[in-house]
Amino acid sequence: MGFDRVKEKLEILADAAKYDVSCASGQSKRANKDKGLGDSKGYGICHAFTEDGRCVSLLKILLTNHCIFDCAYCVSRRSNDIKRAAFTVEEVVELTISFYRRNYIEGLFLSSGIFHSPDYTMERLVRIARKLRTEENFNGYIHLKAIPGASEELMKEAGLYADRLSVNVEMPTEQSLKLLAPEKNHQDVIRPMAYLKNQIVGHQEEKKMSRNAPVFAPAGQSTQMVIGATPESDQQILGMADQFYRQMNLKRVYYSGYVPISEDNRLPVIGTPVPIIRENRLYQADWLLRFYGFNVEELVGGQDPNLALDVDPKLGWALRNLDQFPVDINTADLELIKRVPGIGVKSAQKIVAARRFNRLQPEHLQQMGIVYNRAKFFLAFSRPFTPQKEYTPEQLKQKILMLQNSKYQNTFSTQLSLF
Structure with missing residues (x-):
């Protein structure tokens, strides 16, 4: 593959991927000065934490930032005037293996804009994972975005190759999703979540009976909600997260503070991003729900449906x-x-x-x-x-x-x- 063209794609599609926080990532960019040793570019290498607490480096990219949807909050929406790019299946595989051999990464986080159709997009994500596992004998961590609306057959195949799958709910309520992404609905997210939950549980039961049974998304599934683009309270947001934990057995719900990226009268005023402290408080409350035995009503509700910002x-x-x-x-x-x-x-x-x-x-x-x-x-x-x-x-x-x-x-x- 032409190095310069692939490098350009990597810059575009790694930058677009930074808005998806469902692998708990952080990027670094540090230039080489005065003939120093090495440099660090923001070309998609990020960090995520595994279930056992290890910090791993991942190649975090989109397959493409072309998208058939026009979600107001998304930088890749079809009406946005941005530079577009798309990797081929072979380019993603080669990048992953090349970075892995150089010890830059320990795995891959792969998401995508939806181009042509959900099945068309999901099929390419699955082909990448399959090629890495079966042809390249890649045993590193793979996190795939599960595309809402894709067939159950593709979802099942994705779970056989990926360690974790994530279906992003995006907006905390159906009303807000309809306002900012009228072409989408929550049921398109809930259905694949429920399917993946059943597959994960079923394969776990099979594994108990036969150690030769295939594993299915052993690191479970996660989702992401954009907060602050619409007026939901913390009580509504945490209520949705709690429902996902209890009904869908999700491993993590991620909260992404809305970053102003366009002028649209449906969105908050440009220049007023969500305070990072609100994200922090939601993550702290989420931790209390999962590990400390609290329920949502104990943390928020009554006269104030939002978490205090001055105390945890x-x-x-x-x-x-x-x-x-x-x-x-x-x-x-x-x-x-x-x-x-x-x-x-x-x-x-x-x-x-x-x-x-x-x-x-x-x-x-x-x-x-x-x-x-x-x-x-x-x-x-x-x-x-x-x-x-x-x-x-x-x-x-x-x-x-x-x-x-x-x-x-x-x-x-x-x-x-x-x-």
């Missing part, structure tokens, strides 16, 4: 429910200890294990690495110790924020002193 969702819940505290660290069950601000899942498990041998005191918790300056206001140690009763919720919040800011300032001062 776990602390926000604790401040609204001070009657649940203090928690006696030596007698409380694991689920209650996990709800204490400053204590994570692993730390809570360490606490429950350690108290079998000793009655725990503050110094023991500090040795476990919990955020004690936050947790101490919500804990008791089998003795009268209820400092949070001295404060109103607002006073306690300000106290914790002050301690938090003081810690950051001290850390920054220490770093400066090193120079």
